[in-house]
Amino acid sequence: MKENVCAPEAANAAGVQEDLFDAAIAEGQEGLLGPQAEGVPEELIALAAEGEGSVELPPSKLLRKKRWTGQSILALFLALLPMIGFLLFSTAPLVISLIALFCDVTIDWRGISFEWNNFDGFRMIFVQDFGAGTQFAQDFSSIFWKSLGITFWLGSTQIITLLIALGLSVLIATKCRGSKVFQVLFFIPHICSSVSVAFMWSWMFYGQPEGILNTLFGTSIRWLNDPDTIPWTIIIAIIWQAPAYGTVMFKAALANVDEAQYEAAGLDGANSWQKFWYVTIPGIMPTIFYLLIAGIGAGLLLYDMAALIVTDPWGSTIGGQDHMALTLMRLVFYFNDHRGTDPVAMSAASAVSWILFLLVAPVSVWLYARREKRTED
DSSP, X not given: OHHHHHHHHHHHHHHHXXXXXXXXXXXXXXXXXXXXSTTOOHHHHHHHHHTTTOOOOOGGGOOOOXXXXXXXXXXXXXXXXXXXXXXXXXXXXXHHHHHHTSEEEEEETTXXXXXXXXXXXXXHHHSTTTGGGSTTOSOHHHHHHHHHHHHHHHHTHHHHHHHHHHHHHHHHHTOOTTHHHHHHHHHHHHHSOHHHHHHHHXXXXXXXXXXXXXXXXXXXXXXXXXXXXXXXXXXXXHHHHTHHHHHHHHHHHHHTSOHHHHHHHHHTTOOHHHHIIIIIHHHTHHHHHHHHHHHHHHHHTOOHHHHHHSOOOTTSOTTSGGGTTOOHHHHHHHHHHTTTTOTHHHHHHHHHHHHHHHHHHHHHHHHHHHHHHHHHO
């Protein structure tokens, strides 16, 4: 009779015990191997003692330690490959550039060495005439400030390209005859290599009589040698290529704007301009923010267009006549290419690179914050 009374109690205790064991598993206590193992919750031990050892964990609830197999090791290695690449090609150069901010860097067959330079890298670009006393024999302080202005001038072109892309995408979205053909034509500049585009425009602006523009218009303007025309040659090349990607992105965003909003605006008496400003613009605002962030980054990091359209023959000044095609990224590459001339070159290149980061990062963070705020609203 006593056994019949204890049996339901033991069964109830076992059920409660299973629930507690499930909770222990959910909390990550994977060391539970049985009621006698270390790390068993006190509730389970109390239940086992109450049942005088008659209550045990069900075999299906016993945990076993996970063993590493060859397949799991291979899966972990493949999963870590992107992290390994990031550490080698992103984190390591970042750390080296931080060290190079304050050290002269020497790279030769023996490897790479660092030597404290007492902030010579910063002096190279901020202290007047400091660079004239180095092996470069140039005043990089004035060159740096001029390249900063040129960079912002050329980078502001990205705003114009976004406006052009938005206008073209709106025209294409009207679904007029041949709109798909125009969409393909407008996208072609994007798939063209920047190098090929730069060479094409350098031939267009070639200053000799055989230059394409001079041949077409019967002029003899030296587009790539005149400080007044050099920036405009780069701006025209950017405006020709940059809107292509934005046009396709805006076209896709316009297709996702709810037509019901246009109908509601029409019922409220809104005209075409009001529909565009109060319905279309808010509807494509995420795309505008994305393209604006990408455009600002591309504008401030401009290198290939400027370097390939306005080239620097050996022994010439940096960035063409009067440095009018010298961007900050081009200045970084100049210091890097001439690191054998003076060990302080790498330090100066790192300083300019971090200045670029300080210019791009706050603007990007501000735009992301604005985007998140608009999303919450």
